[in-house]
Amino acid sequence: MTKKFLSTVLFFSGTILITNAQSVNYSVLTDNPKTYNKVCLMLDPFYAEAYNDNAQLGWGARGEATFLSHIEARVGFRKAYSDIIEHEQTIGYLPMPKGGLKKGSSFEIGGTFYFFSKTKEKQLRVGLSSRTVGNYTYNKFIMVPAHKQIKIGVRGGFYTSFDNFEVKYGKFFGVNKSNTKDTLKFGDYTNTTDGFDTYNARSVQHSVVLYCGISYRSITNLLIQTDGFSKKGNRKIWDVYFDLMMAPIINFKDVVTQTKTWEMESNDGVKQRLGWRFGCNFRSSSAFGY
Numbered sequence: 001m002t003k004k005f006l007s008t009v010l011f012f013s014g015t016i017l018i019t020n021a022q023s024v025n026y027s028v029l030t031d032n033p034k035t036y037n038k039v040c041l042m043l044d045p046f047y048a049e050a051y052n053d054n055a056q057l058g059w060g061a062r063g064e065a066t067f068l069s070h071i072e073a074r075v076g077f078r079k080a081y082s083d084i085i086e087h088e089q090t091i092g093y094l095p096m097p098k099g100g101l102k103k104g105s106s107f108e109i110g111g112t113f114y115f116f117s118k119t120k121e122k123q124l125r126v127g128l129s130s131r132t133v134g135n136y137t138y139n140k141f142i143m144v145p146a147h148k149q150i151k152i153g154v155r156g157g158f159y160t161s162f163d164n165f166e167v168k169y170g171k172f173f174g175v176n177k178s179n180t181k182d183t184l185k186f187g188d189y190t191n192t193t194d195g196f197d198t199y200n201a202r203s204v205q206h207s208v209v210l211y212c213g214i215s216y217r218s219i220t221n222l223l224i225q226t227d228g229f230s231k232k233g234n235r236k237i238w239d240v241y242f243d244l245m246m247a248p249i250i251n252f253k254d255v256v257t258q259t260k261t262w263e264m265e266s267n268d269g270v271k272q273r274l275g276w277r278f279g280c281n282f283r284s285s286s287a288f289g290y
Helices: 086-090
Strands: 002-012 014-033 040-050 057-068 071-083 105-133 136-167 172-176 183-185 203-226 231-254 261-266 275-283
Touching: 014 136, 071 086, 071 136, 086 261, 105 231, 136 231, 231 261
Parallel strands: none
Antiparallel strands: 002 014, 002 136, 014 203, 040 057, 057 071, 071 105, 105 136, 136 203, 172 183, 172 261, 203 231, 231 275
16 A cells, blocks of 8 residues: 555646645556557547538547557548538539539558557556536646556558549549540639539549558556545557658549539649648547547
């Protein structure tokens, strides 16, 4: 049994006041970051994308499994339940893709090989209680010496996505599939083709992206038994990653007017096949996370 001083943190209007209070007795039940659950299923009930013309709200699901302590496999799926451009297909005077617009979606498969692993002792924060009174929030915690594992690895994989987009001026043109000499210029506000205003068409982009990069992971798996506060812990997995990306496949869905079907073609420089991404993930080191 170990005795530890309890700290009370008071949050009010951006000011943090820390006061030492009574001591707390605790015993360590688990402190081994290498024994965390190696299979995890996660549900993302909400995600938001607002960095392009087609802002989305949606949900997703992810799963990961670790083998032989240094090999990880991942799979993920996302589906929009609110898609700005998808709602616009009721506009009857603009060319729309053949088969209509669909809500955006993506599917990803990947893996990581961890080539570096190190475990060291750190002071970990263990929250005991939290309560709010008016504008004040009281958080009680103790600092416990425990083990933290750091892992660094290389990662790679691919994902495929379907996204609605707005056909903008100067970037795309259409080729009549029945007569290749018949072309359609988008973005001309005075242009009407086959009964449709063609300044602002809609289509669907299908992309297949390959990626490779580096991943940093930190793991804590601490569980303690405290007097008066039951079982508490610090059981977290943080992932930070950076990927280089290349898209060998970028296709655009045909659009239709009243009697014609137009194959979408892009001008030079529109298809950006190279890119990068940076991100982080957090989950509990229990079997199910978020």
